[in-house]
Amino acid sequence: YPDYHKYIVDKPKYYTDLARANIPVVPFFRSTPDGVLANVEGFRNTVEKKGWSGIIIKPSYAGYSSGIKVFKNFSRIKDSTVEKAMEKFKKLGFPAFTVAEFVPTFGQHFEIRTYWINGKYAYAVATLTESVGKAGGLNVSDEDTFKSEGGKLPDELKKKLKEEGKKVIKAI
Helix, strand or coil: CHHHHHHHHHHHHHHHHHHCEEEEEEEEECCCCCHHHCCHHHHHHHHHHHCCCCEEEEECCCCCCCCEEEECCCCHHHHHHHHHHHHHHHHHCCCCCCEEECCCCHHHCCEEEEEEEECCCEEEEECCCCCCCCCCCCCCCCECEHHHHHHCECCCEEEEEEEEHHHHHHHH
């Protein structure tokens, strides 16, 4: 539905709903390109106060890794680099973005996306993005799915993800 799509592409909104429902979500906060451009130092202070050494910036209204910025060591990033990223977000029409703590081990594990139709599990796609944080963005290094769907991933994990997926659907 259009309203649901509008909700889901504004990542901080559904991340907040997931967190309220006690569903694990990487630590995050919402910001805007204009807000950061007006106060880069304040943006840096927010990240520093959270104790994050690295961050991932995911623009709202983007998908499939479009526009994602990864700063593994944020303290080494120049203000001009942050400003350039914000100007690009503005140019591309991204009104807001999620800033999440960078998890260094992310690129060592599959990210598994489950797809649901009318509240029922349909299939899953797992991608491995070993190049997280390297120039060029989130290149897919490997793809897989569960054994029962023709892949190599254990179906025990599928069972757990389906249970968690039902909680997610209820929460959002």
